[in-house]
Amino acid sequence: MTPRLLALALALSTPLVLGACSSSDDDAPTSPPVEEPGGAPPPAEPATLLDEGFDDATGAALPEGWRQVTGLVNAASQQAGSLVIDGLANESVGTAVALPASLATQGNYRIDVRFTIDSAKNTSRWVGFLYRTSDTPNLEPYTQMAVRQNATADNGTELAHRADGQWNVTDKAPFSENIDPAKTYTATVVVHGNRVRQYLDGTLLHDGELDDTRPVGGLALQATGAVLRVDHVTVKAQEEALPPLGQIFAVTEPETGASLAPTLVGSDPAQAGIASNQIMTLDASLNLHAENGESLGTLAAFLDKPGHAIPVLRLGDAATAKALVPFADARGLIDATLVSTDPALLTEARALLPRLRTALDFTQAGLGNTRNELLSIVHATNRSGSKIALVPPALLDRDAVAYLQDMLITVWAAAVDDGTAARAATVLASGVNGIVTGEAQTYADLLGKLPDGTLLRKPRIVGHRGIPGLEDENTLEGAIRAYDEGADTIESDIQLSTDGTLYIMHDGTVDRTTTSTGEFEAMSDAQIQALVTKPNGRAVPTLEAFFNEFKGKPVTHFVEIKTNKPEAVDALHALVDAHGVRDQLVVISFSQSQLKRLRERMPEVSAGFLTGVPTGTDTQRIVRQILANTQALSSTFNPSYNNLTPAILEAAKHRGTTFWPWTYRDEAIARAHYRAGTYGLTTDDAQWFGGYAARVDLPAQATVPVGQLALAGTLLRQDRKTEPLKATRYVVVESTAPYAQDGDGSLTFTGTGTATVLALHTHDQGDGQGYTLLSTPVMLTVQ
Template sequence: MKKSRFLCMVLAAAMVLSTNIFKFDRIRAEDKIYATTSSPAIPVTVGEAVNLDDVMIEFSSNVYFRASDVNITVSDDSKDALKVENGKLSAGIAGLHSIKAEKNNIVKTVYVVARAGSEDDFVLFLDDFDTGLSDEYKRVEGFSSDIYVEEGFLYLKGNSLRSPRLLLPEFLDAFGDYEIEVVGTITEAAEPTRWVSIMYRSQNNNAQYLQMCVRKGATANNGLEIAENTGGWTVHKTASYKETIDSGKMYTFKVHVEGPDINYYINGEKVLSGKLDGYVRGGIGLQANNSTFKVDSIKVKYVAGKPGKAGYTFFEIVQPDMGIIGGMAMSEFVESKEDLARIEELDIKPANIIFYMDKDLNATDKTFSKPYMGIEEAVISLMGVMTPTFYINDEQTANNLGDFLKENKLEDCFVMSSNPELVQIVRKKARITRGVIDFTEKYLEKESVTKDDLMEIRGIVNSNMASVCVIPSNIASRENVKFLYERLVSVWVNESDPLTTKKDTYNLLITGAHGIVSDNSRLVYETAMLMSGNKLLRVPLNVGHRGVPSLAPENTIEGALLAYEKGADVIEIDIHLTKDGIPVIIHDANTSRTCNGVSLEVRNSTVEQLKDLNANSGRTDFGEIKIPTLEEFYEAIKDLDVLVFVELKSTERELVTALREATLKHNMTDRISVITFHTSNITNMNREFPEMSVGYLMGASATGATSDFQTRSVLNIIQPYGTTYNPSYNYHSKDFFTKANMRGITTWPWTINNEVVYTYFLAGANGITTDTCQILAPFTKFLNVKKLEHKVEIGDSIKIEASRTTYGREEIDASKDVRVIFLEGEELATLKDGEITFKDYGTVVYALEYTHEIDENNSYTVYSKPVTVTVEELPVSSNTWLIIAIAAGVVVVAAAVILFIVLERRENNTLY
């Protein structure tokens, strides 16, 4: 019953706000025009008005508002073509126009595709190339000699070196449901297997896309393909056509894509059909592979939007950008409809809303005793722009919630509890849901925590299929937060008291946490905006890939020690198991590549046999180097301030057992995390070493029309295993890292070398795995001040002094290069020539910031802890008291004399 009710409301409900309480209308889809995420347009015939009551606008995934209930304005460039009045929309000119739809401070661009009364189709785009090639097209690959217009035809000429690709105008990227008609042919091909294609739902500047592939020899079994490119090819389905493509004949190639449904046509005949999820919308383009594509015209037709086509609920977070590298999610608890109404009106919306849930899946207050809204209404109330977190405190609620999330495919949410077992119950039922374990109550009264406390937090998070820990602000120092996220645990800091001061807010920000839970998201935003620059609050780990192979032999103790000297925070190593059951550090299963051509299979060799080899990888300047055992490696680095990522290369369970035994023996549990390409290793780790953090190595897997949907593709892969995301670095945008961190996904890309390091360092990767860790050595990690509290008098001055710590572990004076941020009491002080002088009593709080210039185009800013200055009133000296006493005495004597004179005169006046 709950399932059908929820789906009805989410997939076919309009939300109408009345007296700040949400109401829901059940809408018959056939009676409405839907401007959806994948077809954000309203079809209009010139001279015929559309009633805005009949238009539903999708503001986020499966969250709709009536057009009559939102604020509609005509875009500036469409004011001559469109008119909105009396609840109706009309067009006076055929073509593509646009409007802006605004609801609760969320603005969406909606296109209006207008046709003349004599036309059959609603056309989004049409080009017959009679006037050449417009500047709105974008060449992704190929030169002007490869892509050109001649005599009214577009040519793409591919060769053995290049496959020219041309993207249609960028506005089409906003669509995903459309019909593409290309009239053209293949005039030349190096061989019958060569092809041309229509690319669609293209992502990230054509880094990923789907395509209709048509081979010159179209009669082959794979003459036509539904293919996907994500840096490599995946062919999903193939078919053949009845004839070879004739260079002297024009064909109409058509792609009709609607939701997951894909249909290909040639000359009106359906030739291939398939289904493919994951790509909601994206651009359109053409490509020629070692062939020539001659194109007479391109037409892109509107396809009517249909609600709920995607079949899942995933949100598009609108928390404003705070300029923080990697982002930081703001979260707020909601305990009533009034709380929700307040947040709805905020122009600064948090990324995440936390609902307390009872066993009947009602949102309640924090006592779990005052229900105010069902789970369906709670989810829909977030308008698809904030993610829900469900806070639970008993087993029945956990089971009910897990069943509900699974049945309703509600993927983009967290489950949170102070009881780790409840989180695990939900995670086992709803595998994509993210787990959050709340340690607020446990540590709220503690002034400090130990390393053992932090390791306990890590172990509880990992062993209960969670990815996020919540710690109270009183223990959330920069050092403690860093300890946890360096060990692959996402951290939210909870300010359980009302957040009212910029100092307290600033302290939360500089922890570097992935999220802040408070009652004042606006203050968090405003305080962040006081901090200038590209804000580096969460310092990425510098991960030396197999040590520092650009300078020393890989996977050796010598290389590891050099990597540490060159600034590595983490040494990444690879381990295999020997014949005698000893884990040794080597990448390949065979010794040939790293041991100067001597070929031994590691698994079939003893440690003694392997120790006879020279593992210097041909680097004669290093002399003879031995393959180290894992235990030898641990002994070599045990006294260094460096962590270890251990990659499990082989898949036998015995390797996990040996790793655990060696790690416990050398007391290195707090120093390592484990990474692997193999899900069998993840399963074995969960069984034998459940408290250990594990990263899942893979190729780039973030696909989707937006960064939000890219995170969905990643969650589908990693969440069933409860790991971090450790991909090949390609195709990950800054926005992806931000949205992933907001969802508790930490991303650890590999292998990034040379200047490419800068891009991913500034994009928000949690760590940079590199062969060239020395590049980051001069980069600034922290800004330090010597003293955090001062007491001064009026007129006193404090000299600004600061130092910066680099990845190379140098401390460098930065006093002359910092800027001051006043957080409190700025009116009590003046700043001049590197000194702060205090002119009135009270409290002044300030912090320092330093901008590190990487090069002329790239920089980032780091921040000190806040400094508190108490300006005291001047103390009164003993001499001052003497002066005051004498003055008081003089006043008393003078008063007595005056009184005596007055009385004498009165007496004399009386006698006469």
């Protein structure tokens, strides 16, 4: 694996002041402005490319140059001074009208559309304002501003891309009111280069980036399951660039064969250039200090240095956070992490600087690695709005680290810098996500010894709705089977009965999964308990039954809030309290409203945001959008696996972001993403992974003879079964005993002394490829 140089940042929203678009032309001055003597001429007004009010007295079905491209024939026409596009015939495929083809040569424009939604099949249907459309029968690929009739929903408005029949929604936001057919609204889209802003009635809703592989394209209007009425369309050239989304920092990391190797956070300025992050203390005058108290100059000077690392800034008080606010705004500082031992201070810092990440430092907390102490780390980290926990050396146990990661906490280790590679090997073998160290070079050297395909941290297997490949989905029997096959986590969808009980059910109706029909959330407990699932005739279980079955077992619940009812969060809160399962609970959802409600009612619980990976090949742009989404919700990123690449995973890890993609139904893709070190894979077929090697266990110390080294140990499989293991391949961490090593990793000592080694075990995934696991360090006495 070659060294990586990545440029990444969080999204920065800088609101553009925009008046009511519908009145801008009427308010224009009637005479040109007066020039001051000797002054520069006033800027030219942007060229008007189109101004259409649909008042053609000829009665033409569409204005000249306009054409209907999709939908039923003659589903669009001019009526009483408006353009009416009837998309009621299809709830998922839109009726689209393309604007004049001459606009397709443009790429930078401002589109203002005065419109309303006359009617819709249901309140989730939408109308769309399309731009950078293509010259294809269905206009794909294109980008769209979508507005639903239920505009106050989480996805009431969207910035979405359409290609190859698939949607990729990169941003969504609620509007202040639902669309009223008796009112008229103005949708505004401003596009320049790869930047776009989308407004509704002057309110900035989406501030994002586009895949700039399509720098020009046409415009269109679309109705999907709805009737769109348009009173006026204006298109002007957009000559002024939109503000950049934020400052971007270069990131370096050592050459290594490990997939998703831990990010290095350097505490020694002398080793700058090795670590991707640099930790420093910031004071209220915005001066920086090294961990040993050495002055490092100002934050401004640090950021002005070429090739600087991502700043990780220790905060000592609220005054420092407040002093940072104007500086961050002026400099566009968005790619930084704030650290403190005080969770209340981090909460305040997040409120002041919502675009900056935070990490809670537990190195002074005196915690051990009991279940309750580890759970306290999870809860305190989440309450502070952080995703990163900085833990002391006493917690660098593989099981403790894995538990925190199962609970969606990103674990950074405070390493003991004693100058030995053996200690560094212990930290690496713990599987942490990041390492804070003054000896970054020691870690870089050790990482460089690891073979390609090394996994320092085993990906977790998430049983999607149990194990639908073998059992009825979302049933207790399916969940138990998934656990028996080796799933680390059981994913389940929750909805409410009319009696207020939480049940496990995915669809809004019971038609697909049971022998009955009807809306699930319109059913009572008695009606639900009478349901029979297909094809094996199981009962529809309660969430309570899941909590009872798995309490105390080594498994995590991914509870997906499928219902839109806000009272579901209260019901979940009460059920978790009654059964004491917070140590097994993670909540995930597509609904930002439900995740925000979770933060209010259960701020200690980890959350995962279900969404999609932005399209395109620009890793920098993709990661920026991912970070913007997760930062707003203090969540992990739980996307559909489409468009997810190792480059995106590697880039985001330096910002503490973990990925939990869904839903793997293609085993070849699942194998590849497992090798890439993906944090957790959600699948219908947990049985694919049951025989996978999960951990190599060897004695911590051994006395061995001179000659070829072979150590006996144990291999733990994904399905929790064990096998005897004979290790014959190794990484030599350090050695006073002379040795010879073959290219395959086999090791022969040629003399006596001491050595520290890491045993290697490669698991063949059955497709001619595999991954390699390491043991913890073994201290050898060679006699």
